[in-house]
Amino acid sequence: xxxxxxxxxxxxxxxxxxxxxxxxxxxxxxxxxxxxxxxxxxxxxxxxxxxxxxxxxxxxxxxxxxxxxxxxxxxxxxxx
Numbered sequence: 001x002x003x004x005x006x007x008x009x010x011x012x013x014x015x016x017x018x019x020x021x022x023x024x025x026x027x028x029x030x031x032x033x034x035x036x037x038x039x040x041x042x043x044x045x046x047x048x049x050x051x052x053x054x055x056x057x058x059x060x061x062x063x064x065x066x067x068x069x070x071x072x073x074x075x076x077x078x079x080x
Contacts (some may be wrong), residue, residue: 006036 010018020035027033 018030021027021033022029027036
């Protein structure tokens with residue numbers, strides 16, 4: 001995957017904590033730590049959005065639709 005160099009600003013407390021993580025070999029360097037943190041946050045936001053969209057679904061309608069599809073498939077199976 002291609003990478004791009006960016007400049008960021010962190011408060012001193014956060015930077016100190018980040019440097020401690022690198023010092024204790026939790027991450028190989030600052031860049032990798034920040035890259036993983038940003039990726040993790042994006043994934044969390046995407047899961048939250050998916051959960052919000054799923055919450056909009058009508059559960060009884062979805063269940064009926066799924067059961068309807070299953071009964072049709074069962075009728076297509078050959079008898080043994």
